[in-house]
Amino acid sequence: MTMTLKARLGAALGFLSLLSVVIGLLGLYGMKKTNEGLETVYKDRTVALEQVSRVDRLLVLNRLALSEALRKPIDTSIKVNSDLIDKNAAEITKTWGEFMATYLTPEEKRLADRFSTDRARMIDEGLRPAVAALREGRIELAGELEAKFQSLIPAASESIDALRKLQVDEARKEYEQSSARYDSLRNTVVITITLGAVIAALVGFFLVRNIYRQLGGEPEYAAQIVRSIAAGDLTVTVATRHGDHDSLLFAMQTMQQNLAKTVSEIRQSTDTIATASSQIAAGNLDLSSRTEEQASSLEETASSMEELTSTVKQNADNARQANQLAVSASDVAIKGGAVVSQVVDTMSSINDSSKKIVEIISVIDSIAFQTNILALNAAVEAARAGEQGRGFAVVATEVRNLAQRSAGAAKEIKTLIDDSVEKVDVGSKLVGQAGATMDEIVASVRRVTDVMGEITAAGQEQTSGIEQVNQAISQMDQVTQQNASLVEEAAAAAQSLQxxxxxxxxxxxVFKLDGMHAAVGVPLKAISLPTRAAMPIAAAIGNAPAINVKPFKRVANGSDATRGEWNEF
Known part of the structure; x- marks a missing residue:
């Protein structure tokens, strides 16, 4: 199936749009993954690193506060630093609880549990007892506890440093994974763009080549050819590629050649019309001479009428004798008419009987056809039923009824045929009587024929003379009228043709033709003839009523119609 130009352009644009959508989706996917990576680094690493650093910083502050209280063992310093240690301890507990509530990897969980254990030992065995001793004023015991506290700090610091280093390592891993995703996505986008550009270039190349092949040349060249043909210049040459038989330019070349041929034929037709106009003028002159011949025909008519006078008198005498013989022949004709009337009545009766025979035969034919159908249906029903042949009994009953109707019709036919034979015999006798009567008529007719011979001879002369007169008068009248009408119509037709x-x-x-199709036009001369008010031939033909011809419709005969009703039982 050949795609249309619209479909091809739509497919190319659709492909480029799809390629743009794919590249955009890949970019969105990369941005989504980058955003997820950044969110993971911020929530799971940066925030956790800040929490761990805060805990470490607060531990250092508690260590410094305890040292400051021992260095200045006065009530004011002890109170301020003790309260600061309690505050920092509470802040450490809160911050550490927030850290433990976040998602932790198995390694983070192990280090966090170890730090919790070291911190609890450090607080329970060192920091809290030392602060309690300071508040009680036992400075020496507080110093000993402070030394133990200092000995427990490295273990907790080591755990917190391990957690800080783990957060940095995890953040580095996230960065490396994000970089790897970026490289993969970048390579995919570059390959997609490169492949899309190559495919788009190929699609564009083949699309342009196909469009150029369909046009057969540049669109501007085709437009120039169309403008030249529209201006009437049919001498323009349409250049097409070798082997081009289906492009737009080839179709335009064919159109230009056909137009040139058509215009050339039209010019030749105008020359033919000019010649026909001249012939019509000559015909008008010929009609004038015919009109002069009508005068001599009228003179001959006068002499023919004189000869008819004597012939008519002789026919009158013969007609009287023929009248007497006609009376005698009339009686004989009456007898023959009566016999013939009886023959007609007899034949009419035979005709009626024949019609009934035809009707009965038609019924028998219909019954025979129905019997055939019923027998067929009975066979089909019996075959379908197998052992349960209930339908066969119904069909068999219908067959018997139709057979009885056929027998009755056959009896009626036999009776009517016998009656027709008797009537035919009677008709034969009557025909014999009619024959005898007709013999008498023949004899009388012979006598009449002798008399009518003379009448016939005279009648022939009269007929010949009358025919000559009638023909002459009719011809003169028709020719005169036709001549006048023809002269007027021919003049109008000549003017219309001109x-x-x-x-x-x-x-x-308007059209320009090359030497091959050019034709020299014949100058037209005006034809001036005296005319009367008459309807031109063209107008008469145009005003003639249209004749509606109905197509012949074939009517199916009675037998086919009857069978059509029994197509299905």
């Missing part, structure tokens, strides 16, 4: 030829010449003069 006008149409002029219009055609003007229309065709």
């Amino acid at each position: 006008d149409q030829a002029g219009n055609l010449a003007k229309l065709v003069s």
Whole structure:
């Protein structure tokens, strides 16, 4: 299936749009993954690193506060530093609880548990007892506890440093994974863009080549050819590629050649019309001479009428004798008419019987056809039923009824045929009587024939003379009327042809033809003839009523119609 130009352009644009959507989706996917990586680094690493650093810083502050209280063992310093240690301890507990509530890897969980154990030992065995001793004023015991506290700090610091280092390591891993995803996505996008550009270039190349092949050349060249043809210049040459038989330019070349041929034929037709106009003028002159011949025909008519006078008198005498013989022949004809009437009645009766025979035969034919169908259906029903042949009994009953109807119709046919034979015999006798009567008529007719011979001879002369007169008068009248009408109509037709030829010449003069199709136009001369008010031939033909011809419709015969009703039982 060949795709249309619209479909091809739509497919190319759709492919480029799809490629843009794919590249955009890949970019969005990369941005999403980058955003997820940054969110993971911030929530799981940066925030956790800040919490661990805060805990470490607060531990250092508690260590310094305890040292400061021992260095200045006065009530004011002890109170301030003790309260600061309690505050920092509470802050450490809160911050550490927030850290433990976040998602922790198995390694983070192990280090966090170890720090919790070291911190609890450090507080329970060193920091809290030392602060309690300071508040009680036992400075020496506080110093000993402070030394133990200092000995427990490295273990807790080691755990917190391990947690800090683990957060940095995890953040580095997230960065490396993000970089790897970026490289993979970048390579995919670059390959997609490169492949899309190559495919788009190939699609564009083949699309442009296909469009150029369908056009057959540059669109501007095709437009120039169309403008030249529209301006009437049919001498323009349409250049097409070798082997091009289906492009737009090839179709335009074919159109230009056909137009040139058509215009050339139209010009030749105008010359033919001019010649026909001249012939019509000659015909008008010929009609004038016919009119002069009508005068001599009228003179001959006068002499023929004189000869008819004597012939008519002789026919009158013969007619009287023929009248007497006709009376005698009339009686004989009456007898023959009566016999013939009886024959007609007898034949009419035979005809009626024949019609009934035809009807009965038609019924028998219909019954025979139905019997055949019923027998067929009975066989089908019996075959379907197998052992349970209930339907066969119903069909068999219908067959018997139709057989009885056929027998009755056959009896009626036999009776009617016998009656027709008897009537035919009677008709034969009557025909014999009619024959005898007709013999008498023949004898009388012979006598009448002798008399009518003379009448016939005279009648022939009269007929010949009358026919000559009638023909002459009729011919003179028809010829005179036809001549007058023809002269007027021919003049109108000649003028109409002249006008149409002029219009055609003007229309065709717009086109320019090369030497192969050019034709020299024949100048038209005006034909001036005296005319009376008459309807031109063209107008008479145009005003003639249209004749509606109905197609013949074939009617199916009675037998086919009857069988059509029994197509299905």
